[in-house]
Amino acid sequence: MNRRQEYLKYLLEKERWTIDDEEWMLSYLERGELGAFENVAREAFNEDVASYKNVRDIRLSESALKSIHQRIDMPKPSLMQSIQLHWVKYAAAACIVLLLGWGYLYMTVFYSGSQSIPVQHVTTAATERKTIELPDGSFVSLEPGTSLDYPATFTGETRKVSLKGEAFFEVAKDAKHPFVIQTKHLKTTVLGTSFNVEAYDTKLSKVVVVTGKVKVQTDEDKQTIILTPNQSVVYNNTTGELVKKEVATEAQFYQHRRIGKFNYRGVGLDKVVEDLQRYYNTTITIEGDTKECMFYGDLFAGDQLEKSLGLIATSLNATIKKDTKNSYTIVGGHCR
Structure with a gap:
């Protein structure tokens, strides 16, 4: 299962969607690339998706779309938006039918003039693993007992998230907007790479780099270390000691776990x-x-x-x- 398909399945199994989830789904529908969705539906229902492809009742699609947009609290669209919506209606028709067949669809998008950016909070249970896609296209694989906070939209000079627990990051490259992971004791900055961050409420915090290069800093930037592939830094939360190590075997473990x-x-x-x-x-x-x-x-x-x-x-x-x-x-x- 590829990442897009995995993320679609994750969204459809959620009890409620966040604003970021809703915006991602709307963007997906607009692209009209329904292959991943059909694969998820096939897996969920264990039946031939071809039967869905044969649905040509445009009135049903229009009704479904009208019902959805009635649930979206947005200003009346402009003429151009109306034309775009008319096109999207047909491009997404099959997908809408699949959504309705799934049994539920939570889409309540709120557009307002507020400049505040909502913060998304994702957690995993003690025996749960989860992979999510961030607004910039980066992917984060959360280990059990982990929480991640990130903005619905990245703004400003950096792409900053907060982590408690353990996660593997595959960061989308954007040299102009460094990606920053803030934990209780460490700040990790990266331009585009894959690495694992471990920051539970224990004695040690750890960053292991699989690909690329990252910069790790302690509280108030008192200590800074640059890491390259197969290197790690371990921070002692009690003594404040920051130690750099060569860890090819450990880096390989994280890569294997991710795939x-x-x-x-x-x-x-x-x-x-x-x-x-x-x-x-x-x-x-x-x-x-x-x-x-x-x-x-x-x-x-x-x-x-x-x-x-x-x-x-x-x-x-x-x-x-x-x-x-x-x-x-x-x-x-x-x-x-």
């Missing part, structure tokens, strides 16, 4: 187990000498942990023992 596939070609079993423990927030113990074995294979983030452990066990001729609800042991086996 949803952990690719191993001769990686030690202890490292594979470490990745699984981090991703699934669990405890895995290796009994015997198999921790020195090399593992070859792909593990998918969307799979249940037991399936991934089963693949590892098969490659080693080992067995998996479930100790508690959230604890496993790899027993026996040998290197191949």
Whole structure:
């Protein structure tokens, strides 16, 4: 599932839409590119989307659009806007039918003369991961127990967001408007790159760069460090110490987690187990000498942990023992 399709699915599953969500959907409808929407509908209903494509009842489409726009509190459109709306009506007709078939459509856009920019607040539950698209086209993958605040529209000289928790950022390039992530103790500035920021209410805060270059600063800009790919900086929230490290393996983990596939070609079993423990927030113990074995294979983030452990066990001729609800042991086996 591509990012646009993933974001469409996310919007349609939300109970209510924010102003930014509504503006994004209106922009999507105006473009008339309905392929991603049809894919989401196919997945949701598990039926042939071709049946929707055969809908040609323009009166139904007009009625649907009229109903939607009656729910949008906006000034009466100009003649040009009316012409544009007339064109969009037909371009988006099939999409509107799909929306109505989905069962609900929350669109209440408010246009006002106020200059204040609404702040969007996104959170994830303790076991939830979520990817969102920001107004500038950047993507943010939120880890469990994370919150992100960002403006409905980026204005001014920078694109600033606030983070509490952990997230992977893929920032759209815009040299004239640096992207800034503010956490409790660190400020990270970037022009266009991908990196992971970890800033829970714990002892340490961390930034890991996968691609590009970022600048990390402490409170009141007392310390500044420049990071390039495969480098990280760790900030001790207690002592105020800022330490730079080379972390190629850790950067690779974040990249794999983002794409949803952990690719191993001769990686030690202890490292594979470490990745699984981090991703699934669990405890895995290796009994015997198999921790020195090399593992070859792909593990998918969307799979249940037991399936991934089963693949590892098969490659080693080992067995998996479930100790508690959230604890496993790899027993026996040998290197191949």
